Amino acid sequence: MNDFFLSWESAPAELCRRARAELDTFFDSEAPVCVAAAALGSLLEPQAAAVARRIVLLAAAVHATARFPEPPPPITAERSEGARSAAAWLVLLARERAEARLPDPIEAAFDRALARLAEGILGGDASEGASDSYELERVVPALSGAEEDASSAGLSGVGLALGKLLRLASEVYALSRPRLAGPRPHVLTQLAADAGQAEPFALALALAQTPLPDRLPLLRALGHPATAARVRGHAEALVADVAQAEALATLASALQGSISRGLSSARFLALMPGTARPEEELTRAIRLTRDALAADVELREAWEIQRWGGFSEEPRLARLFPVGVCLLALDAAGGDASARMIELLGHHEPDGYRYYEGYTGIAPDSDLLGLALQMAVRCPEPAQLVAALAWPIEVLVRNIGEDGCLPVWLEQHLREPLPEGSPRWEGHVCVAVAANACLGLVEAEIPLPEGVFDLVLSWITRTWDAEGMRAVYFYGAPYTRLLFARLARVVDQVPGDPAPRRQLHAIVARIEEEIAHSIADDGGWGSPLATACHLEVLVTSPRVERFDPLPTVTYLASRQGYDGYWAWEPFFCCPGKDGAPAAHGSRAVTSAVCLGALVRTRARLTRGS
Amino acid sequence: MSKKSVEELIGRALTDATFREKLLASPESTLVEEGYEVGPEVIEAIKSTSPAEVQAVAKEFESQIAQRKAAA
Numbered sequence: 001m002n003d004f005f006l007s008w009e010s011a012p013a014e015l016c017r018r019a020r021a022e023l024d025t026f027f028d029s030e031a032p033v034c035v036a037a038a039a040l041g042s043l044l045e046p047q048a049a050a051v052a053r054r055i056v057l058l059a060a061a062v063h064a065t066a067r068f069p070e071p072p073p074p075i076t077a078e079r080s081e082g083a084r085s086a087a088a089w090l091v092l093l094a095r096e097r098a099e100a101r102l103p104d105p106i107e108a109a110f111d112r113a114l115a116r117l118a119e120g121i122l123g124g125d126a127s128e129g130a131s132d133s134y135e136l137e138r139v140v141p142a143l144s145g146a147e148e149d150a151s152s153a154g155l156s157g158v159g160l161a162l163g164k165l166l167r168l169a170s171e172v173y174a175l176s177r178p179r180l181a182g183p184r185p186h187v188l189t190q191l192a193a194d195a196g197q198a199e200p201f202a203l204a205l206a207l208a209q210t211p212l213p214d215r216l217p218l219l220r221a222l223g224h225p226a227t228a229a230r231v232r233g234h235a236e237a238l239v240a241d242v243a244q245a246e247a248l249a250t251l252a253s254a255l256q257g258s259i260s261r262g263l264s265s266a267r268f269l270a271l272m273p274g275t276a277r278p279e280e281e282l283t284r285a286i287r288l289t290r291d292a293l294a295a296d297v298e299l300r301e302a303w304e305i306q307r308w309g310g311f312s313e314e315p316r317l318a319r320l321f322p323v324g325v326c327l328l329a330l331d332a333a334g335g336d337a338s339a340r341m342i343e344l345l346g347h348h349e350p351d352g353y354r355y356y357e358g359y360t361g362i363a364p365d366s367d368l369l370g371l372a373l374q375m376a377v378r379c380p381e382p383a384q385l386v387a388a389l390a391w392p393i394e395v396l397v398r399n400i401g402e403d404g405c406l407p408v409w410l411e412q413h414l415r416e417p418l419p420e421g422s423p424r425w426e427g428h429v430c431v432a433v434a435a436n437a438c439l440g441l442v443e444a445e446i447p448l449p450e451g452v453f454d455l456v457l458s459w460i461t462r463t464w465d466a467e468g469m470r471a472v473y474f475y476g477a478p479y480t481r482l483l484f485a486r487l488a489r490v491v492d493q494v495p496g497d498p499a500p501r502r503q504l505h506a507i508v509a510r511i512e513e514e515i516a517h518s519i520a521d522d523g524g525w526g527s528p529l530a531t532a533c534h535l536e537v538l539v540t541s542p543r544v545e546r547f548d549p550l551p552t553v554t555y556l557a558s559r560q561g562y563d564g565y566w567a568w569e570p571f572f573c574c575p576g577k578d579g580a581p582a583a584h585g586s587r588a589v590t591s592a593v594c595l596g597a598l599v600r601t602r603a604r605l606t607r608g609s
Numbered sequence: 610m611s612k613k614s615v616e617e618l619i620g621r622a623l624t625d626a627t628f629r630e631k632l633l634a635s636p637e638s639t640l641v642e643e644g645y646e647v648g649p650e651v652i653e654a655i656k657s658t659s660p661a662e663v664q665a666v667a668k669e670f671e672s673q674i675a676q677r678k679a680a681a
Contacts, residue, residue: 176666216670261659265666268622268658271615271651 011095019092022084025181026060026067032169032258033059036162039251040136043143050100051143054110055134057096061089061117062131063170067181069522071211083181086121090114109142132187133163144245154244161241162248168235169255172262175222178215184521185218188231192221195230199548203278206523206551210558216269223270228263235259278550281557282602289595290333292564293588297340299323302588306356308577311423316356320344322571322589324371329592331378333599341375345385348372350415352392361422363409366396366437367430367474373440386444391415393446396437400452404459406434408473427473427573431460432480435487442490457491457500464507474572478525478533479593481511485537512541523551528559529569529590536597539604549601556594565591618645623667633660 027034037055041048064086093114101107113135120131140159167187174182185205192201204217221227235256242252293299302322307315323344327337347357352364353372369392376385398413400406408430411418427433438456441448463471464484472480488508491501515525515534524531531552538547560566565587576582618640622629631639636655640647 176662177669179669219666261662264658265662267654268663269619269666271619271654 010099018084023056023060025083026063027056028177028180031180032166032173032255035254035258036166036251039248039254040140040143043247044102044106047100047102050096050102051106053096053100054093054102055139057089057093058110058113058117058134058139059166059170060084061086061093061121062134063181063183064089065121065131066184066186068174068178068184068213069209070181071213087118090118090121106139106142109138113138132167133160134166136160136163136166140245140248144247158242158245158248161238162252165235165238165242165252165255168231168238169258169262172222172231172259172266175215175218176262176265178213186521188222188227189521191230191234192224192227195224195226197221197224197227199550200224201227202521202523202548202551203554205521206554209522210554212558219266219269221270222263223266223268225267225270228267228270231259231263278553278557279605282553282598282605285553285557285560286333286595286598286602288560288564289591289598290330290335290564293326293330293333293592293595294335296588299326299588302326302586304574304584306575309575309579311361311575311579312356312359314359316359318355318574318584319357320347320353321355321368321371322584322586324375325571326588326592328371328374328378329595329599332596338379341379342385345372345375345379345388348389348392350391351395351410352389360416361419362425363411363414363418364392364395365408365433366399366406366410367408367433369393369396369410370433370437370440373444373446377444382444386446393441397448397452400456401459404455404457405429405463406437406456406459408433429463429471430473430475431463431471432475432483433473434460435480435483439483439487439490442487442494445493451496453494454497454500457504458497461500461503461507465503476530476570478530479571481515481537482533482593484508484511485540489540508537508541509543512537512544516544516547519552523553523555527569528556528566528594529571529585531555532590532594532597536593536600539597539601549604553598553601556598560594561587566594615647615651618647618651622663623670626667629663629667630660633658633663 033056037052037059038048040055041050041052044051064084067083070083093110097107097110102110116135116138117131137156137160140162141155144155164187167183170183171185171188174180175185175188189198189201189205192198201218201221204221207213207217208215222231239252239256243249299322302319302325304318304322305315306312306318309316324341327341327344330337331341347353349358349360349364353368354360354364355362355368369389372389373386376382376389379385395410395413396406399410408427409425434456438453438460440446441453469477469480475483484504485508488504491504515537519525519534525534535549535552535556538544539549556566567590568587569585569590570583571585571589571593572583574582574584622632628639628643632655636652640652
């Protein structure tokens with residue numbers, strides 16, 4: 001790509017080869033960054049090439065912070081060189097400094113740029129404001145020979161405008177070159193939003209980052225007349241600012257030309273009607289998962305089977321909880337799960353459900369009882385099923401502490417106590433489990449002694465406020481958030497003290513705000529399980545009105561497997577082999593959580609339309 | 610012009626290099642010759658397009674389009 005790259009004589013040949021090869025994935029010779037690097041280099045003949053290398057390395061570091069992700073290959077290569085990180089590019093920039101010294105003021109400017117970028121990168125915030133000008137506001141005054149005075153301040157403004165223009169040109173250029181690892185278009189995203197096109201642009205961005213990425217929708221979104229006009233206007237304003245420095249006017253014009261060409265081709269492509277149909281994908285994804293769960297009669301893959309747990313010589317089977325999670329989702333999707341739920345619920349022991357079937361060395365737990373109640377009310381003749389759980393519910397109530405602590409392990413007041421020498425189970429306190437238990441109690445309309453429910457609810461909210469995820473043992477943060485949101489949806493069905501209910505709603509409102517701001521531009525939150533949890537929180541909230549679920553639907557639907565399932569993810573903590581810390585999960589359980597979220601999304605979209 | 614024919618037009622312009630060159634060089638006559646009935650906004654959009662940029666886009670998207678065809 002770059003004729004002037006990279007020829008450090010004293011560096012290992014392999015280092016140079018890799019750096020060159022990777023730069024080829026960022027830029028080609030017509031890329032705006034290369035055009036700008038050559039032009040800025042020409043300000044310092046005869047060291048033009050050295051300056052250009054610095055600019056390209058700065059830009060590589062910036063682009064590495066927010067590059068379009070490569071779709072993962074179905075089978076991982078035996079030996080693959082991972083993409084170089086932004087920090088690694090900064091190290092190469094420092095290496096370049098050692099290779100070719102520039103005049104002191106210019107070195108100082110590049111040092112300041114490097115330091116600023118490093119702060120952003122190491123602080124985890126480089127993809128945003130800190131990098132959208134490539135730090136040219138520091139470099140351009142030095143290259144122009146300005147001293148530290150008023151002219152320097154003016155040129156700093158010119159450099160800033162040039163950097164922003166370069167960023168804009170790079171983003172436009174990258175959209176039409178999927179072969180290149182261009183920066184993700186966060187400036188264009190903002191301009192599209194300013195043009196009233198936030199939602200179509202966000203959906204296009206998600207489509208560009210699926211395992212089968214498609215950037216044509218992004219080009220179409222860019223070609224929308226309102227967005228294109230906004231981009232063009234923004235570029236014109238920046239060009240006017242840059243043109244204050246005569247020496248940079250030609251470069252500004254070249255970058256503007258590049259943007260203009262990109263907009264023209266995008267406008268041409270915008271004539272083509274969009275092919276993305278996320279609503280249809282939503283329906284299809286729901287059907288595939290529902291069929292997969294319905295066809296998997298035993299859901300054996302979801303079972304937790306302990307052969308080497310370190311607490312028993314015998315193989316131990318835990319079925320009710322993971323299979324119950326799957327059946328609840330199947331039920332929500334309109335599949336007939338009641339016969340299977342009744343069959344599962346029938347296997348309880350004198351004190352209720354033991355996590356490992358037939359194994360009394362583990363106390364009944366409140367999570368399992370909460371889930372059982374949620375299943376019971378979804379079956380025909382729920383009263384009968386709930387009545388059969390009267391004693392286990394009594395055990396649960398008797399185990400509630402004076403402070404309202406609803407423990408995980410219901411060890412007291414058992415008719416069938418734990419045998420001597422039973423293992424000591426971790427995770428006695430977990431507010432997520434308590435929330436799930438309360439959810440079951442509310443849904444099944446279990447009458448509790450006066451004030452008990454309020455006491456437990458106060459303990460949950462108080463503990464969460466004080467300790468957050470430190471008070472959660474068994475689940476990850478996304479599923480915990482979902483359990484809180486589910487409880488908040490039903491909590492007002494139980495009359496009582498408004499204070500803890502208000503507190504719960506306040507917690508969930510904060511959760512919603514937090515996750516609405518942390519969504520990635522691929523529409524997800526890092527994994528299908530986390531994404532599904534957060535999607536359900538947002539689409540079922542009475543407070544969240546401006547959330548568009550379609551990019552998230554795109555994220556989930558595009559990552560669904562060909563059998564209707566999503567990949568295995570850790571779901572809850574359990575003892576590992578020889579007692580090592582471990583987590584249980586299964587494709588079916590991940591899929592159940594995804595299915596639940598998608599079904600509720602469809603309901604919300606239907607209501608909205 | 611129906612949606613389908615716009616789709617066809619753009620799709621062909623992206624995948625058929627000869628047609629693309631002809632279309633970008635002389636939009637009106639090519640569209641008439643090839644039997645496309647288009648509105649003035651389409652002709653204007655084609656005229657404003659940079660041939661080099663569309664060539665670049667088409668080249669870049671060839672593999673993506675082929676991949677999606679295979680997937681379909």
